[in-house]
Amino acid sequence: MSVAFDDRPTETAPAPIWVEALPLADLQRKGRALVKREGRQIALFDTAGGVRAIANRCPHQGYPLSEGTLSEGTLSESTLSESTGDAPCTLTCNWHNWKFDLATGAVIGGGEAVRVFPSEIRDGTVWIDIADPPASQRISRALAGLRDGFRDPSDDRIARDLARIEAAGVDPRLGVRAAIRWTHDRFQWGMTHAHAALADWLALADEQDDPVDRLVCVTEIVAHLVDDSLREDSYPYADGAEAWDEEAFVAAVEAEDEGRAIRLARGGLAAGGWSRIDRGLCRAALAHYQDFGHSVIYVEKTREAVQRLDGANDMPEHADGGSVAEPLALLLVRALIYGRREDLIPEFKAYRPARDGWTGRGRSPVKPADLCRVSVAKALERVSAGSADPQRCYDAVMAAAAWQLLHADPVYATRAEQPISRNVGRLDFSHAITFANAGRRIMARHPALAPDVLLQTACFLGRNAGYVDPAYPVERWRVTAPRAFVEDCARAVIDHGNPEFIVSAHLVKMTCAVREEIEAAPHASWVPDLAAALNRFLNEPFKRKLTRRVAYQARETVKSE
Incomplete structure (x- = not known):
């Protein structure tokens, strides 16, 4: 059952605004009427329980309730009118079959209640109170x-x-x-x-x-x-x-x-x-x-x-x-x-030793190119080697993450005949960027956590390194003005048009993360790649349901049982 919209306040309210509607005789002759007062359309009905006045627009989609079908004594939920003591009276909106209790405005079966206006008869004329609660x-x-x-x-x-x-x-x-x-x-x-x-x-x-x-x-x-x-x-x-x-x-x-x-x-x-x-x-x-x-x-x-x-x-x-x-x-x-x-599974077994061995004294310059196509262990080693300069390490891991997303091999995202472990798509790459974005903000407040942020970003780079294609044609995704482009993306994502919340959530998260990173370092060497990577992430078509992959991998799993 919906929540009734009874317009009679139970607390101090503005003074009533009573307006004349129409002669009672006219309403009784027609059975219903539509009046317009102070910018409102109000539908009135002559019922066995007296005059009923409601907002004319159906709260569902705005169709006129004055065109609805009136039924008296047929409420399917008897509790709807019990509080008023009135004879049950139902109005059906014929567009979508919503049924309203005219005494309370509530919808039988649940839905948005319609506003009910108090009414009274004065000297043969119907008056209605249009004051807002x-x-x-x-x-x-x-x-x-x-x-x-x-x-x-x-x-x-x-x-x-x-x-x-x-x-x-x-x-x-x-x-x-x-x-x-x-x-x-x-x-x-x-x-x-x-x-x-x-x-x-x-x-x-x-x-x-x-x-x-x-x-x-x-x-x-x-x-x-x-x-x-x-x-x-x-x-x-x-x-x-x-x-x-x-x-x-x-x-x-x-x-x-x-x-x-x-x-x-x-x-x-x-x-x-x-x-x-x-x-x-x-x-x-x-x-x-x-x-x-x-x-x-x-x-x-x-x-x-x-x-x-x-x-x-x-x-x-x-x-x-x-x-x-x-x-x-x-x-x-x-x-x-x-x-x-x-970090407890074999793929990332090198993480804990790298974290425990972080000294903050490594002075070997970390280069993005040294992180794009190497194993987890090697990525951890190279970031650790530059531990004396966390900012340079951060720029290197962000640059590598942007390059990897821009060069992600699309084969792994859609191919059916492959092991589950090779199901790698855009989110595997984008998470390195959204993680680094969150991590940068944490490092700013808590510098002692910089080793954890940098090394864990390196774990992303190592896990994704085997799924890139250096020859992938990236020029189609290049943008000429990165800052203006990301601002356009932020405006466009509002009207994203995607029915899946998990997708729209990633669209807005990635857009905002990239925008924050470019705003924080507009002249960083990785800005062009990061903007292009966002362009690809937002605009490259991708399949959301891989039915053949599911079936193939299910059969392969069962074979090994």
């Missing part, structure tokens, strides 16, 4: 409608409910806050790309002059959160808090002790906010080369999301839209606990 009531109703829509989500409904929050005079990011809080316990393994992309969508929203574009960005966030949590059970977090102890927190994550890590994180937030726990989170994320780089990316993007959402002072206090620091921290800690520790 207080903003606080409108916000609460919009949030209630947004949450109700999570049962059967659609982008258009989410956008409409967020637009209703905006129409009440509040930043629709309030809906993002609420969605995070409503869904945070529905993620069994912790945060997903829905949370990782959140900060980038917010950044783009803040840059837009057009309110339509701002609403696109906010809708993408909420819709992705709902999609990833849809019909999931609740996976509660441990209760309680412990005094923050950074060493104890890092040890708890290492031991995969979710309960203690959660309690420590809560204690840290309570004692000093996000800045208190930031270094511990970064250390835990970088303790291993893990989770395909997601741990580091998630830590950095979560920090930014908290800053953008909790740092906004233009949103009202609301029970559903409070601080997101704790729910996001809980999601992040759970993701760190369950992250795959890839």
Whole structure:
């Protein structure tokens, strides 16, 4: 059942604005009427329960409810009108068969309620009250409608409910806050790309002059959160808090002790906010080369999301839209606990010795060309050899990562007859860049973590080195003005046209990461390759469903059982 939109306020409200509609006799003769008052279209119906007045536009897609079919005494959900004590009366919108209870505005079976206007009869004339409810009531109703829509989500409904929050005079990011809080316990393994992309969508929203574009960005966030949590059970977090102890927190994550890590994180937030726990989170994320780089990316993007959402002072206090620091921290800690520790598999066995052997005194210049086509072990060795100059190391690994994505061999991305281990596509290459972007920001705050960032980026380079084609024709992807190009990409990604949230999340993450890197070092030698790599990433067609590969690799796997 939908949330009823009863326009009768229960708190102090603006004075009623009663306007004359039409003679009662005219309404009784016709059974229905459409009147226009103060820019509103209002449909009136003469029913056994009295005169009913509702907004004429169906909240679903805006078709005229005055053209609907009226049925009295036939409500299929008897509870809809129980609170009013009125005879049941249903109006069906004939375009999509939505059925509204005219007493409350609620939709039978669930959906967005239609606004109901109070009415009364004075001296044989119908009058209606068109005063808007207080903003606080409108916000609460919009949030209630947004949450109700999570049962059967659609982008258009989410956008409409967020637009209703905006129409009440509040930043629709309030809906993002609420969605995070409503869904945070529905993620069994912790945060997903829905949370990782959140900060980038917010950044783009803040840059837009057009309110339509701002609403696109906010809708993408909420819709992705709902999609990833849809019909999931609740996976509660441990209760309680412990005094923050950074060493104890890092040890708890290492031991995969979710309960203690959660309690420590809560204690840290309570004692000093996000800045208190930031270094511990970064250390835990970088303790291993893990989770395909997601741990580091998630830590950095979560920090930014908290800053953008909790740092906004233009949103009202609301029970559903409070601080997101704790729910996001809980999601992040759970993701760190369950992250795959890839430095423990043979391919990356050289990582731990390289990290333990880092001296910070290596003075051999690191050249990008020396990192593009070498093994993991060799990439680690060459980065370590230049350890005295972290900035030069960073430029070298970023240059190599850009070159690799630009020269990625497309054969491995689509070929069916190959081992699973050779399923390497654009995301394998782009993650080196988004990881390095997050890592650079972490290094700026916590320089002691530079060896971890640089060596783990080298792991990406080594794992991808066997899947590049130096002869790949890259000129088609070259751009003449990299900075202008990435700004165009940032504007274009808003209208990305992709139905899969996992795809749009990577589009916005990669675009924002590349833009940040070029803004931070506009004259770096790797800028042309990085812009060209982004061009290829965004615009080269790719298959999203590889049916023959799935079948071939399934049969090969079964053969070895």
